[in-house]
Amino acid sequence: MSEETDHDKRLRFxxxxxxxxxxxxxLCMLTRKAVYEYFSSVLHECLISNRAPDAVRASAGxxxxxxxxxxxxxxxxxxxxxYRDILRQIxxxxxxxxxxxxxxxxxxxxxxxxxxxxxxYVETLAHNLEDPSVRRDLDASYGLCLYHASRVVHRxxxxxxxxxxxxxxxxxxGAMRGNLSEFVRKQDVQFKNEVVSSEEQTACExxxxxxxxxxxxxxxx
Amino acid sequence: xxxxxxxPRWENGLVAxxxxxxxxxxxxxxxxxxxxxxxxxxxxxxKILKDPVCPVCFIIHRSILEYLSMAFIEExxxxxxxxxxRKGLGYCEKHSAYVRLTARKRLSxxxxxxxxxxxxxxxxxxxxxxxxxxxxVACPLCSLQADIETYALSLLADYSHDAEFQSxxxxxxxxCLPHLGSILALAGIExxxxxxxxxxxxxxxxxxxxxxxxxxxxxxxxxxxxxxAESVSWRSAVNSVVGDxxxxxxxx
Numbered sequence: 001m002s003e004e005t006d007h008d009k010r011l012r013f014x015x016x017x018x019x020x021x022x023x024x025x026x027l028c029m030l031t032r033k034a035v036y037e038y039f040s041s042v043l044h045e046c047l048i049s050n051r052a053p054d055a056v057r058a059s060a061g062x063x064x065x066x067x068x069x070x071x072x073x074x075x076x077x078x079x080x081x082x083y084r085d086i087l088r089q090i091x092x093x094x095x096x097x098x099x100x101x102x103x104x105x106x107x108x109x110x111x112x113x114x115x116x117x118x119x120x121y122v123e124t125l126a127h128n129l130e131d132p133s134v135r136r137d138l139d140a141s142y143g144l145c146l147y148h149a150s151r152v153v154h155r156x157x158x159x160x161x162x163x164x165x166x167x168x169x170x171x172x173x174g175a176m177r178g179n180l181s182e183f184v185r186k187q188d189v190q191f192k193n194e195v196v197s198s199e200e201q202t203a204c205e206x207x208x209x210x211x212x213x214x215x216x217x218x219x220x221x
Numbered sequence: 222x223x224x225x226x227x228x229p230r231w232e233n234g235l236v237a238x239x240x241x242x243x244x245x246x247x248x249x250x251x252x253x254x255x256x257x258x259x260x261x262x263x264x265x266x267x268k269i270l271k272d273p274v275c276p277v278c279f280i281i282h283r284s285i286l287e288y289l290s291m292a293f294i295e296e297x298x299x300x301x302x303x304x305x306x307r308k309g310l311g312y313c314e315k316h317s318a319y320v321r322l323t324a325r326k327r328l329s330x331x332x333x334x335x336x337x338x339x340x341x342x343x344x345x346x347x348x349x350x351x352x353x354x355x356x357x358v359a360c361p362l363c364s365l366q367a368d369i370e371t372y373a374l375s376l377l378a379d380y381s382h383d384a385e386f387q388s389x390x391x392x393x394x395x396x397c398l399p400h401l402g403s404i405l406a407l408a409g410i411e412x413x414x415x416x417x418x419x420x421x422x423x424x425x426x427x428x429x430x431x432x433x434x435x436x437x438x439x440x441x442x443x444x445x446x447x448x449x450a451e452s453v454s455w456r457s458a459v460n461s462v463v464g465d466x467x468x469x470x471x472x473x
Contacts, residue, residue: 084435
């Protein structure tokens, strides 16, 4: 992998600042975006070459989670071209060497993209949290999921910044608990006339995202 | 019966199933040397083969969803259900999708909200007292899925040599590649031979269907009419390589 330039790092930091304005963990969002951009390049390549890229062939397609995300790109013909190539490869291996011939020799390339970009975004955010204006932006944002908050904290050495990130997580958890409690309270017939706000209505899904993160649109099961 | 004596129904069934599996291993049923009686699981399997998905993936998905739908209503106050969630600090990202699906059902949603609120309170307390953000330790659905998978794989392995099973399997989507590998390791000689040959036939058929889909979609301006199988061939191809964890249903 080529060495990162200062320009790359500045670009990544700018992406993080933009992502902080959205209603999602910025690191989850940017990681998903990186994987989808990779899928776009795979689909573009397969339309030209009429086969799957070498890295995708070596891994016999994507892992379960990323395969499901690949399908949701909407380019069904591109998906068909890639997986027809994979199936041909599997058939050839299976016919000659049984199940061993059908096994992949490399890890899912989308996982590799996800892990690399996630690491870079975590590093970039942690590095820039020394800047008070970035900490203010993070405080005012939707916040990080617990998984990414933990990753960022492990990168930090300044105790005050660490405390600030943890305080942000505690506030997020408190707000989410409030939404969940209100939702539960309003299910009681005594309070049936009270309107359930959209935040309370979506609290379950948002709490699940806060706890586990959402680096894939369709997490493989 | 005291509350502490009760176990979730699923665990009782699984223990019985696993004991049965070990017994069959000892008496030689798993290598095909003894005929296994056809029970309700076999007939359920024949029904599942009518769906265009890997039957093992389907059984896993259905079992987990049924368990969660029941547990978030009927076992909400039971320590056996709640303690593993608290100890494990929630679910992993991939199994959180199941909880998300369960929360969509009106009857289960309140139970999910109660459990999540409790979990968030626990984590909030941990952050404040331990000064660290905890990770998920042990997702309770990971261990549940492993148990269900063992049952489903042995079911297919046990009947892979059976003529009635084979006649249904021939026109089915078949098992996905990861599960096929596991079943081949469990099945007897006859069953293994059949499954390998059937899988080759299915792959050849799928590649032919994909060829037709790609050819007919060459021009987006005037896509040619295609069969039902061709129109979903792209999804079937992905499913046959990695399995379809949601059993053919979409989560959106």
